[in-house]
Amino acid sequence: MKIGQATIKDIAKALNVSSSTVSRALKDYPGISDETKKAVKELAKKMNYRPNAVALSLRKSKSNTIGVIIPEIVHFFFSTVISGIEEVAFKEGYNVILSQTNESYNREINSVNTLLASQVDGLLVSFTKETNDFEHFNDLLERNFPIVFFDRISEKINATSVIVNDFSGAYKATEHLIQQGDTKIVHLAGPSNLLISKKRLEGYLAALRDNGIPIDDQLIIECPKGTQEESYLTMLDFMRKRQDITGIFASNDLAASGAMKAAQELGKQVPSEIGIVGFSNWQFSSLINPPLSTVEQSGFKIGETAAKLLIDQINFMNEHPVYPFTEIMDATLLVRASSLKK
Amino acid sequence: MKIGQATIKDIAKALNVSSSTVSRALKDYPGISDETKKAVKELAKKMNYRPNAVALSLRKSKSNTIGVIIPEIVHFFFSTVISGIEEVAFKEGYNVILSQTNESYNREINSVNTLLASQVDGLLVSFTKETNDFEHFNDLLERNFPIVFFDRISEKINATSVIVNDFSGAYKATEHLIQQGDTKIVHLAGPSNLLISKKRLEGYLAALRDNGIPIDDQLIIECPKGTQEESYLTMLDFMRKRQDITGIFASNDLAASGAMKAAQELGKQVPSEIGIVGFSNWQFSSLINPPLSTVEQSGFKIGETAAKLLIDQINFMNEHPVYPFTEIMDATLLVRASSLKK
């Protein structure tokens, strides 16, 4: 193994006592003389003793490790989620084992198996886009294995989940544009098969309706790919035809930045002539010029919340049953320069 | 523990044989009748038996787990590195435990201890900006514990490392600016205790020297934090005093974008009046206006390489000693609009 880490036995041998005594001394159990305790602790320190977590896991049937399954690591949102998870896990004394699926269903199955074999105490999961069959999760849930899902959820799974309030985020963003005086607001929508796209579109529509603004179907433009390039080209074309546009709400920041580029290229001032709001608060959003207003879905908080819920479940599952619920995190509007007309 | 995972004992009991037999049958050891093997394997499958990795780790003194210590997870470069590490680890049957230090030295010490207690077989490390004392690593290295450093290295550590060719990257970037006609080139340097900062500075200096351009110490400005804000403020101030600046080479993209913002705010056209080149090719670099020229360092490859080297070391350290060396990955210049004057 390692570099001959000192074990309890080593201490015991050196001090001519039993390992039981060493174990108890280290944990300040009663029934060990102060003298012995002192000697043990001193030697432990000197030998740089570190309890072997593997042995502990085996003995206690608890690994103090949680597994995280995500589609991609290189993704601003997911990496912030991981960061939040890691923070909470660290504080609570848990290790985090990471497994990325690259959006592959088979890899997901594989990850679950590997993590289970590693005796993780629970799982934090955002499944792949391919995943339609949830047996591998439902099997575990039925056996009361702790799992918390985040960001991506399904009605086919009855488990604790953490997601963002897309509807309300989109509503706030649209309402903000309206308050800036906009009435002709384009919505750059995401792929219509994703639940989040639908929710964001609904939020946009509701805000218009509630403010008495007529809905113009032409202003709802789907950008299935969601790249900067795509929305840049789309909006370049569209804004040439429709000179009356005064606001854009994009369902993601990349699309928003593409639209911004198109507007600037057409000589439209942002924000004075066209206000723009994105969604997600990617890292680059604050770095572009003008800085992009956006809806923040704090991956960090999602990660924190999911991790806390999971660890709670792990700690208390023996005391009471678990009632699955869905935690809907508030999305907050982040107003920056790109939408401020006043 | 878990959900009552089936163990070897369960199989043994059900089949009325000893656990030794089950163990051997599962691994096709000789000396077990085909009949028994078949029965064992079938039951194992039916009971969904998965070998307990914790028990195996204890027995074999090998956890098949590697620890990754990084300053930040939410960082384009580091997240790509992690991704590369994870890919290789997965293929080789290793788990990855992640620990982020948030650039805190104490947290780094803590991470090392936690990971060691978890009996990881090796460590992949990029230390914090605060880290000046390397005892905690050198102790381990002396005891032949496998560690591979990446991105950030130090002469105080004699271990296998993977870095990008910062010197050559910086050289290329600076030379590119010179070719665009710049002679008054500011270098926004990183924290001077990081070797990468030094190397980049050296590359900058060498390119100037080789092209017969006098070195002006005033043009070398340290930005220890490396944030956009910092370089924005610094350059705003500096460019007011020095109107003759025509080019900026920043040791990272954030600093470059801050400088770009400052230049634009002062009414200087980028790139025509001031050419700017960054370093690292962060995701946002291609999205800002104008898109930022930068030096690309493939985090994914670095991660892959570091993980391979580490796993090699783990596998072969008993067969032959380890000779530390430094793998230098090539960095390529990515020319975008921000530096193209022609």
Added chain:
DNA sequence: TTAACCTATGCAATCGATTGCGGTTTCGAT
């Protein structure tokens, strides 16, 4: 017939730490 041998399996120790259950001292009280 019996020693020699092979096949198939079990025993028990091991990895490191924990813990229920006893077992020795030691000391004070009667």
Added chain:
DNA sequence: ATCGAAACCGCAATCGATTGCATAGGTTAA
């Protein structure tokens, strides 16, 4: 002097899997 009770500490089992060694039973050759 004797008894009882603290005060201290050790034995051994346990977690799950592996593995060197032993052994039961059967076969074969001399």
